[in-house]
Amino acid sequence: MVDKVLGNKKAIVFFLFPALVVFIGLIIIPIIMSTYYSLQEWSGFGEGTFIGLQNYKGLLSDPIFVKAAVNSLILAIASVFIQLPISLLLALTLAKGVKFEKSLVTIYFVPVIISTVVIGQLWMKIYNPEYGILNILLKAIGLESFASEWLGDPKRALAATFIPIIWQYIGYHMLLMYAGIKSISTDIFEAAVIDGSSWWNTSMKITIPMLKPVLNVSVIFAVTGALKVFDLVYVLTGGGPAHASEVIGTYMVSTIFKGNQYGYGSAMAVFVILECFALSILVGLLFREKEEAK
Amino acid sequence: MKKKTVAKRAAAFMLAGILSVGTVACSKNTTDDNAAGTTNNAGGNNAKNVELKFSHIWGSAADPFTPAAKKVIDDYQAANPNVKIKVDTNENEAYKTKIKAMAAANELPDIFSTWGGGFSEPFVKSNSVVQLDSYLTDDLKNKLVNGALTNVTYDGKVYGLPFFLSCGALFVNTELFENNGVKIPTTWDELLTAVKTFKSKGITPMAVSGKDKWTIAMYFDVIALRAAGPEKITKTLTKQGSFKDPEFLNAANRFKELVDAGAFSKGAAGVSNDEAEVPFFEGKIPMMFKGSWTAGKAGSKDSKVAGKIKAISFPSIPDGVGNPKQFTGGAVDAVMVSANSKNKEEAIKFQIYFAENMARESYLSGASMPAWKTDVDESKLNPSLVDVVDLTKDAESFTIWWDTLLAGKDTETYLNALQELFMGTKTPEKFVDSLQSIYGK
Numbered sequence: 181m182v183d184k185v186l187g188n189k190k191a192i193v194f195f196l197f198p199a200l201v202v203f204i205g206l207i208i209i210p211i212i213m214s215t216y217y218s219l220q221e222w223s224g225f226g227e228g229t230f231i232g233l234q235n236y237k238g239l240l241s242d243p244i245f246v247k248a249a250v251n252s253l254i255l256a257i258a259s260v261f262i263q264l265p266i267s268l269l270l271a272l273t274l275a276k277g278v279k280f281e282k283s284l285v286t287i288y289f290v291p292v293i294i295s296t297v298v299i300g301q302l303w304m305k306i307y308n309p310e311y312g313i314l315n316i317l318l319k320a321i322g323l324e325s326f327a328s329e330w331l332g333d334p335k336r337a338l339a340a341t342f343i344p345i346i347w348q349y350i351g352y353h354m355l356l357m358y359a360g361i362k363s364i365s366t367d368i369f370e371a372a373v374i375d376g377s378s379w380w381n382t383s384m385k386i387t388i389p390m391l392k393p394v395l396n397v398s399v400i401f402a403v404t405g406a407l408k409v410f411d412l413v414y415v416l417t418g419g420g421p422a423h424a425s426e427v428i429g430t431y432m433v434s435t436i437f438k439g440n441q442y443g444y445g446s447a448m449a450v451f452v453i454l455e456c457f458a459l460s461i462l463v464g465l466l467f468r469e470k471e472e473a474k
Numbered sequence: 475m476k477k478k479t480v481a482k483r484a485a486a487f488m489l490a491g492i493l494s495v496g497t498v499a500c501s502k503n504t505t506d507d508n509a510a511g512t513t514n515n516a517g518g519n520n521a522k523n524v525e526l527k528f529s530h531i532w533g534s535a536a537d538p539f540t541p542a543a544k545k546v547i548d549d550y551q552a553a554n555p556n557v558k559i560k561v562d563t564n565e566n567e568a569y570k571t572k573i574k575a576m577a578a579a580n581e582l583p584d585i586f587s588t589w590g591g592g593f594s595e596p597f598v599k600s601n602s603v604v605q606l607d608s609y610l611t612d613d614l615k616n617k618l619v620n621g622a623l624t625n626v627t628y629d630g631k632v633y634g635l636p637f638f639l640s641c642g643a644l645f646v647n648t649e650l651f652e653n654n655g656v657k658i659p660t661t662w663d664e665l666l667t668a669v670k671t672f673k674s675k676g677i678t679p680m681a682v683s684g685k686d687k688w689t690i691a692m693y694f695d696v697i698a699l700r701a702a703g704p705e706k707i708t709k710t711l712t713k714q715g716s717f718k719d720p721e722f723l724n725a726a727n728r729f730k731e732l733v734d735a736g737a738f739s740k741g742a743a744g745v746s747n748d749e750a751e752v753p754f755f756e757g758k759i760p761m762m763f764k765g766s767w768t769a770g771k772a773g774s775k776d777s778k779v780a781g782k783i784k785a786i787s788f789p790s791i792p793d794g795v796g797n798p799k800q801f802t803g804g805a806v807d808a809v810m811v812s813a814n815s816k817n818k819e820e821a822i823k824f825q826i827y828f829a830e831n832m833a834r835e836s837y838l839s840g841a842s843m844p845a846w847k848t849d850v851d852e853s854k855l856n857p858s859l860v861d862v863v864d865l866t867k868d869a870e871s872f873t874i875w876w877d878t879l880l881a882g883k884d885t886e887t888y889l890n891a892l893q894e895l896f897m898g899t900k901t902p903e904k905f906v907d908s909l910q911s912i913y914g915k
Contacts, residue, residue, distance in 0.1 A: 225600035304746075329739075329741025331743075331744030332740070332741040417744065421684055421685070422899050440882035
């Protein structure tokens with residue numbers, strides 16, 4: 181029955197059509213529109229003037245944009261090399277079978293569900309220079325010299341903004357990997373135990389290699405998510421102080437909505453789309469090369 | 475309550491009458507209608523039910539304008555039962571983004587609160603808002619205080635109606651000044667002395683939020699006004715002068731002097747306006763330069779500093795041509811009607827009503843000074859507000875805030891450069907250069 185349906189071209193088209201319409205309407209058309217706007221000098225009101233690739237030239241010579249792009253990349257790198265290893269370690273530990281396994285999975289996942297604005301407010305209170313728990317804690321253990329105005333100091337604002345972002349999505353990637361580990365056949369683990377393989381050895385030699393597809397997805401999500409990041413930065417610092425924590429998302433919003441430069445902002449949007457696309461392909465290639473190297 | 479239902483019923487019945495379904499009208503309602511006929515002053519033909527969408531910024535419980543706005547809207551609906559007003563509110567900064575997005579998408583609500591000067595310029599240029607000149611009778615114009623329409627007039631035509639007069643003032647906590655033996659400053663030197671004295675006692679002298687940059691601009695705007703005087707400021711901001719003139723460098727240097735003296739808390743750059751104001755309203759910070767609406771907050775019922783806050787004018791600065799009788803501010807907040815509104819006439823009727831009554835109600839509630847001539851009993855008013863009104867009684871001029879007068883992109887240039895001057899990452903010279911870049915290459 182199922183084979184029959186799948187063999188029927190008409191049926192395939194029929195069932196895929198609604199999804200295709202949604203995909204084109206919500207993703208493809210907006211991308212085309214953004215590209216169209218990005219070739220114009222347009223304030224968002226009335227008519228724009230066509231200026232070709234001027235906006236893109238402007239981007240590359242705009243020091244704030246370059247800084248924002250670099251900051252976004254720093255976040256992407258930090259996500260891959262700090263966030264994902266923590267998630268993986270948690271997933272491996274939980275999947276090994278610890279007490280309260282299910283509750284712990286839920287607890288680690290909570291930050292993902294909570295509204296970003298709430299998380300932002302929470303961390304703002306943690307960082308507050310006057311009554312923030314972080315400075316109070318530092319003073320209490322005699323490290324007063326380390327206390328600072330975390331979000332107000334251009335040297336620290338970037339790190340202070342990225343820590344909550346990385347923390348928030350640890351649970352998300354952990355859940356992906358945890359589910360991945362759980363779906364690996366238990367026979368393999370049993371065989372490993374019988375052969376006297378330690379947990380660490382099993383993780384390194386069996387679990388992680390078998391998790392490759394999940395890790396691939398996680399890395400792509402982490403990288404593209406980092407490039408598109410906006411909400412927490414907006415809440416915590418708004419990209420400040422003095423552009424220290426500016427990322428492409430916040431700079432784009434202030435360009436479009438505060439600076440009334442729709443065309444220029446759209447060029448940034450297109451840049452992010454292309455960047456995500458390129459990096460996704462790159463990550464995919466890296467994973468495939470490793471596969472072939474084996 | 476009962477009156478409302480009667481009025482509603484009457485309106486419904488009239489509608490039924492218009493639709494000429496008289497044949498089915500039941501006799502019991504007729505008597506109701508006659509009884510209610512007096513409460514419903516709308517003529518049979520005008521009683522078309524309309525719904526007006528109204529977006530504005532007075533929604534938070536802490537905002538002293540919130541009850542005033544609610545009262546005016548409710549009163550209007552009670553007097554015009556055929557009009558239903560659907561209100562949608564957002565916080566100030568989020569609202570700015572939202573209303574611009576709505577304008578860009580041609581989805582502006584029938585009537586919305588906005589700001590005059592550069593902020594609304596794109597709306598006017600793209601013909602998104604209704605031009606009001608044909609609706610403004612001389613009677614109406616005479617009700618407005620002088621210069622109230624300045625910031626909503628574009629190319630000689632009026633596009634919005636203002637209701638508040640806001641002006642910047644230095645709000646000082648008299649109790650803190652007394653307890654610490656500090657003189658309330660009348661000169662620049664006294665101000666610096668006050669700052670240093672408080673600082674030495676471990677008290678942050680002035681409240682500011684470096685994250686919400688407009689609060690820094692409050693301070694800089696007034697210092698620039700003292701340095702250059704109103705004519706020069708307006709001329710330079712409207713691109714008929716030069717920021718390279720020495721007055722602006724003097725202003726930047728004085729501002730830096732204030733920062734270097736330790737006027738602001740070190741962490742100010744990472745703190746939002748709401749957070750930055752808290753210590754001032756808790757009586758922990760002695761000074762804050764802000765708009766006159768601060769008086770409303772300071773004098774509100776549950777304020778911890780009620781009766782302790784006095785408004786004074788910012789002192790003159792050395793080598794400055796301005797004087798303390800010149801104020802920053804003016805009538806900026808306004809309501810405009812969307813050009814795409816399906817019920818334009820009704821919306822304009824409500825717009826005029828709202829502007830005039832909002833002016834009175836918010837004055838009565840002690841939130842702000844009115845841009846309309848109102849007769850209210852001043853003895854019952856919030857004393858901090860009366861302070862501001864007294865301050866401005868002999869005002870020579872009001873100069874609009876820079877971030878209101880400048881258009882979007884230029885505002886960003888100014889505020890970003892100012893934030894860097896505040897943080898110390900830009901020198902006063904570099905700051906002036908950045909300002910000059912507004913003039914284009």
